[in-house]
Amino acid sequence: MLFYTRFCALLSKLSLMLAVAGLIVLIACVQYQVVGRYVFNDTPTWAEALALLLVLYITALGVAVGVRDAGHIGMDSIVSLLPEKFRLKLEIVIHLLVGLFGALMVQNGWLWTTMKWNDKKPMLSVPSGLDFLPLVIAGVLIVLFSIEHIIALLQGKEVIPAWN
Structure with a gap:
């Protein structure tokens, strides 16, 4: 159990750090978009699409950490x-x-990720399946953290909590 607890704590801490890094990049994207639009009158089209994609990953990681650290509504x-x-x-x-x-998040997220992987997002030229991959990541983490709680x-x- 000690190894599994340390492993889950490490995953939780890494997830939280990635979410914070993603939030910093998200803020930079939005600032770049605002400056481009109102200062240079040239809106960067990729900034909004990247910001929306980052919101999905930040939220998914935050939800998983909330499950482990009992930060969810209970x-x-x-x-x-x-x-x-x-x-x-x-x-x-x-x-x-x-x-x-x-x-269920893993199962359905994987289904949608694979179905949409060959489609490209118009503003970013990355697979549209990346929109659904956070469901898979968060789902796997939630399952692992739920098992830890049950044990x-x-x-x-x-x-x-890993952040203590």
Whole structure:
């Protein structure tokens, strides 16, 4: 379990760092677009398309980190009111459902990624399938992090957020 926890913590931290780097690039793209439009009267067409693509990746990575670090909206108030024997079972069911959702993200995201891979985005000349790849990445991370939470619950441990 220790190896798996460290592995998930590393994945979570890397995902968060990539999301922050993506956010910095996103801000630069938007600034470049604004300066091009209002200062030089020449709008760079690729900047908006890249910014929209970055939003998908930033959001997907952020969602996955939120699942691991319990930053997502939960039903903690209801769960905490239950007796201990029901609380553990319900928490496991919640993580199983979150993991199932992640698996569905992987399945359907991969389907759309492969279907759209040969199409090109007009403004960036990259595969349109890149729009759906964040679903696959986030889904895999969500499944891994949900498994980590279930193992921790069964062992009576708590998952420590990677950013601490």
